[in-house]
Amino acid sequence: MPPPLPMPEPASLIAIAAAIFAAALIRGFTGFGFALAAVPLLGFSLPPSQCVPLAVALQFCASLSDLPRARRTCHWPSLRWLVAGTAIGSPLGVAALAAASPDVARLGIALVCGCGTVALLRGFRFAGLPRGSATLAVGVTAGLCNGLAAMPGPPVVAYYLATPLSPQQGRASLLVFFLATSIASAVSLATAGLFGVFLAIPVIVGIPLIVAGSRLGEALLRLGAGRGHRALSILLLCTVAVTSVVQAVSDLLGHTL
Numbered sequence: 469m470p471p472p473l474p475m476p477e478p479a480s481l482i483a484i485a486a487a488i489f490a491a492a493l494i495r496g497f498t499g500f501g502f503a504l505a506a507v508p509l510l511g512f513s514l515p516p517s518q519c520v521p522l523a524v525a526l527q528f529c530a531s532l533s534d535l536p537r538a539r540r541t542c543h544w545p546s547l548r549w550l551v552a553g554t555a556i557g558s559p560l561g562v563a564a565l566a567a568a569s570p571d572v573a574r575l576g577i578a579l580v581c582g583c584g585t586v587a588l589l590r591g592f593r594f595a596g597l598p599r600g601s602a603t604l605a606v607g608v609t610a611g612l613c614n615g616l617a618a619m620p621g622p623p624v625v626a627y628y629l630a631t632p633l634s635p636q637q638g639r640a641s642l643l644v645f646f647l648a649t650s651i652a653s654a655v656s657l658a659t660a661g662l663f664g665v666f667l668a669i670p671v672i673v674g675i676p677l678i679v680a681g682s683r684l685g686e687a688l689l690r691l692g693a694g695r696g697h698r699a700l701s702i703l704l705l706c707t708v709a710v711t712s713v714v715q716a717v718s719d720l721l722g723h724t725l
Contacts, residue, residue, distance in 0.1 A: 480513040484670055485677055487513070488526065492678040494704070495530070496685020498697060499639030500621050500646060501704045502527050502678070514670075521662045524653045525671050530678045531647035541640035543633055549600050550627070551648050553607015554620055558652070560608075561615015573616040580613060581709035584626030588702050593630050603627070620649050622708055629701055635694035639686075 487509035495502035503523045510519040565573055598606075606627045614620035624645055628638035657663055689697060 481669070481673060483513040484510060485673055488674045488677045489681045491523075492530070492681025493685045493688075494700075495678070496682035496687075497689050498685075498701045498704065499642035500625055500701075502530075504621075504704060504708060517662065518666060518670075521657050522667055522670050522674070524650055524657060525663070525667060526674045526678045527646060528650040528654055529671070529675050530682055531643060531650055533679050534643045534682065535647060538640040538643045541637055542644045543597075543637055543641045545600075546597065546603050546627075546631075547641055547644055549603035550607040550610065550624055550645060553604040553609075554611040554614060554649065555607075556604075557608035557611020557613075558615045558620075559611075561612040563615070564612065565616050568616075575713065576616060577613055577619055577622065578709045578712035580609065581622045581705050581712065584622060585702055585705045585709060588626060588629055588698075588705070594632065597631055597633075598627075614649065614652075619708070621646070622705055625701060625705060629698060635689065635697040639689065639697070 487506055491502045491504075491506035491509065494505050503520075506523045506526075507519045510522060514522065606623050609623040610620040613623060621642075625642065628641055631638065633641070654663075
């Protein structure tokens, strides 16, 4: 088990609070993107070993808070296939990671994000809701991404953006999907001993902030009647693709020098 880490200083807590609230706004508007925004921002105040567990813990708490409302709006038929596919694909992704380098895994994630982003930018949409087998395949792809790089979101986000479901229904479905994946991530982190007392104060400070930020983001989505939801979601997918490529190439160059 890693040694205990020091509690953050008061000045760091202010920066942590600002990072959490900003990432929560994105999450509330789009239904995803909290960890994508929070982990780099938290990295200015916390070591990496604390950023990811904190983001997972807050995502889990906020998802539980959202569940009573999201379950009334989300699209359960697709969620069942997606979660089942993710459960199938995650062990396969872990096995692939054992055989491939992390750099190759990141490039694979970038390829998935890039293909999805290009298709959405070209206006791709499903004529109707995909069949269960097609949705299961998307879930398996999400599971592979989860096992390879702990990033199950991009295939599922692209899936919901391409369906005829409303932004509100797609957002609610993503919130429920990420609750399921955050439970799996929390179990893995706890097993690895990465949850500790050092997270107590940031989590206590962060819970009301992520809930308030998510509520505000959701209110902005309703106020704008869904306008901007698709554009911001595609932008976040593109960001995942670009950062994955940059990190993979940087690590590959570092290994060769």
